Amino acid sequence: MNLSIVAAFAYGILSIIGGIxxxxxxxxxxxxxxxxxxxxxxIFAAYFQLQGQAWGSILAVLVTAVLVVFFAFRLAKTRKFMPAGLMTILGMLALAVMVHQIVALR
Known part of the structure; x- marks a missing residue:
């Protein structure tokens, strides 16, 4: 299991908890x-990455990128760190790990 899978899974769990x-x-x-x-x-993207499906990485990057953009706009609008700022920072970290893993595999 690589760090990209862990990042996708962790950000997925965090997204669910944040929604709740x-x-x-x-x-x-x-x-x-x-x-x-x-x-x-x-979470599905992390599972499919674990199964060796390359498109799982792409799905994880796309969903994370959309969430980062959404929360960045929300942070700019509300100027409140919680939850938008935290989710933006953690999303950017997860996205960096995911993209690094994709680039390293090439």
Whole structure:
């Protein structure tokens, strides 16, 4: 198991937990749904990477990139570090690990 798989899995779990917290604190069904969908996509991507499917890495990078852009815009709009700033920073770290792994495999 490489670090890219761990990054995708961890960011997926974090996305699901963030969606649940958003639902509990603000009764935001959108947070719950989007956090669950993006988190499950990342967990599936990690699983398929573990199975040796190259497209799992691409899926993980795409979902993570979309989340980073979303949370960066949210951070710029709200100016609140939690949760947008934290998710942006952690997403950029996960994305850097994922892209590094893809580049290293070439």
């Amino acid at each position: 917290i958003g639902y509990i604190q603000a009764t935001s069904k959108v947070s719950l749904l989007s956090g669950s969908i993006s988190g499950l996509l990342l």
